[in-house]
């Protein structure tokens with residue numbers, strides 16, 4: 001039986017800014033189990049990064065967790081414990097490997113830095129563990145690559161190094177934030193195949209944050225759809241796109257002209273995300289929704305259970 005690893009419950013996060021309180025996340029709940037890949041998809045500004053950074057304990061200073069909890073292995077994640085857990089139990093692969101890697105340090109040494117921080121390995125063993133980490137992400141000739149600087153490698157190779165660093169301490173949860181943005185389609189498939197194989201081999205769990213619905217559909221076991229700081233639908237990826245229930249999810253997938261389409265290319269969904277400052281209606285999709293009725297503006301916004309794996313946050317799911 002698969003074990004639940006991460007549980008986010010009713011998480012609400014605001015940012016206190018000079019121009020008002022930005023209600024970036026509201027009542028966000030989901031779980032991730034061992035050996036599972038959960039996709040989080042949504043338009044730009046829907047809250048994907050705020051969510052992933054809050055799991056990593058890397059939220060901006062202006063962030064205020066108004067309510068909710070994040071449990072890892074059944075225990076609440078505490079800010080003071082995060083420095084120890086990050087990189088060891090929970091790792092993240094960022095969007096642009098070239099900026100995330102130190103440009104003037106050999107990649108092998110950068111992996112050693114992570115291992116030194118979180119493991120008792122020292123000396124020669126450290127080097128062989130770094131080379132092993134490079135080999136694990138199928139970097140050809142890892143002994144030679146250990147000595148390379150990031151500028152000597154392609155974007156795809158740098159992303160593999162980032163994944164090698166993230167996996168060096170064999171974390172239980174890997175968060176990938178747009179890991180293949182800027183990479184060509186072939187390299188994208190190689191990186192995603194690698195993540196999928198590593199999840200299958202190690203029982204690690206992964207969260208894939210992406211604009212790319214086709215990518216999420218292909219690689220994720222379940223998909224959570226975000227709109228304006230809410231998760232509006234979560235279901236097994238095989239339910240997408242045919243059994244979609246939320247009007248926003250329906251629009252998103254209907255707008256997909258081909259399997260290769262990307263959310264950022266789509267301009268067909270009417271309206272835009274609401275301003276997250278000031279008073280917001282219980283359903284943040286209401287102004288864009290063709291199914292909206294009078295009671296949709298009356299709170300609270302209910303979750304409708306379609307089946308045990310499929311939840312939708314709408315009063316009038318299809």
Ligand SMILES: Nc1ncnc2c1ncn2[C@@H]1O[C@H](COP(=O)(O)OP(=O)(O)OP(=O)(O)O)[C@@H](O)[C@H]1O
Nearest residue numbers: 015017022024043044045046047048049050060276
């Ligand atoms: N430090 C901050 N201060 C104020 N508002 C913020 C801050 N960080 C994020 N936000 C707001 O929170 C909301 C969600 O932002 P977030 O970056 O999580 O979106 P996203 O879905 O990750 O977008 P993208 O796909 O473009 O990365 C946005 O309205 C954003 O302006």
